[in-house]
Amino acid sequence: xxxxxxxxxxxxxxxxxxxxxxxxxxxxQATTMFWYRQFPKKSLMLMATSNExxxxxxxxxxxxxxxxxxxxxxxxxxxxxxxxxxxxxxxxICSANPVGRDHSPLHFGNGTRLTVT
Amino acid sequence: GQNIDQPTEMxxxxxxxxxxxCTYQTSGFNGLFWYQQHAGEAPTFxxxxxxxxxxxxxxxxxxxxRSKGYSYLLLKELQMKDSASYLCAVRDSNYQLIWGxxxxxxxxx
Numbered sequence: 001x002x003x004x005x006x007x008x009x010x011x012x013x014x015x016x017x018x019x020x021x022x023x024x025x026x027x028x029q030a031t032t033m034f035w036y037r038q039f040p041k042k043s044l045m046l047m048a049t050s051n052e053x054x055x056x057x058x059x060x061x062x063x064x065x066x067x068x069x070x071x072x073x074x075x076x077x078x079x080x081x082x083x084x085x086x087x088x089x090x091x092x093i094c095s096a097n098p099v100g101r102d103h104s105p106l107h108f109g110n111g112t113r114l115t116v117t
Numbered sequence: 118g119q120n121i122d123q124p125t126e127m128x129x130x131x132x133x134x135x136x137x138x139c140t141y142q143t144s145g146f147n148g149l150f151w152y153q154q155h156a157g158e159a160p161t162f163x164x165x166x167x168x169x170x171x172x173x174x175x176x177x178x179x180x181x182x183r184s185k186g187y188s189y190l191l192l193k194e195l196q197m198k199d200s201a202s203y204l205c206a207v208r209d210s211n212y213q214l215i216w217g218x219x220x221x222x223x224x225x226x
Contacts, residue, residue: 006159034214041221042218043204043216043217043218043219044160044204044216045216046213046214046216091157093159093160105150105152105162105165106150106162106214107162108159108160108161109159110158110159111157111158111159113157
């Protein structure tokens with residue numbers, strides 16, 4: 001149980017375009033989902049916390065207008081990288097916990113490898 | 118500030134035992150997690166410690182000492198597929214996960 005699906009797994013886009021990444025909890029509901037990015041050989045960096053039905057909470061230094069997060073339902077959160085540039089190329093990973101199980105380990109999606117040319 | 122320290126890289130031999138250490142300084146403590154991450158993949162959960170002591174799960178064990186702010190992950194009977202990065206993460210008083218930079222484990226035949 002507690003499967004998180006992330007799509008697409010890999011995307012290549014041109015500079016200036018926008019890319020949407022979906023994160024779905026397949027067999028549980030999640031009021032909160034987390035978006036991370038990871039550069040090569042670096043650890044996970046929390047970008048933002050996605051809250052169902054309300055605004056996302058962004059970490060310091062993360063531009064909310066560039067990384068748009070929508071959490072419209074208890075099973076879906078989306079991250080849109082707007083006007084992508086080569087420096088946005090990274091590995092983006094979402095994670096979630098079932099509602100009421102804050103003590104549980106995070107369940108991760110398989111990640112999205114974004115390459116901006 | 119909050120931080121988690123773990124070695125950057127370790128090398129071990131197939132069939133041997135390796136211990137990966139993690140020390141932490143956080144605002145409160147609500148559990149420590151170990152994750153395994155293969156290159157290009159998302160992390161997968163290995164173990165969880167919230168009380169002092171050793172948690173054993175097959176070839177993997179994890180130990181916690183809250184008074185020392187210290188944990189280790191012990192991997193026995195190493196296999197080539199164990200080559201990966203191992204991430205230590207602590208949940209603080211606000212239930213936020215603080216991540217270590219990860220330890221890259223290289224297994225040699």
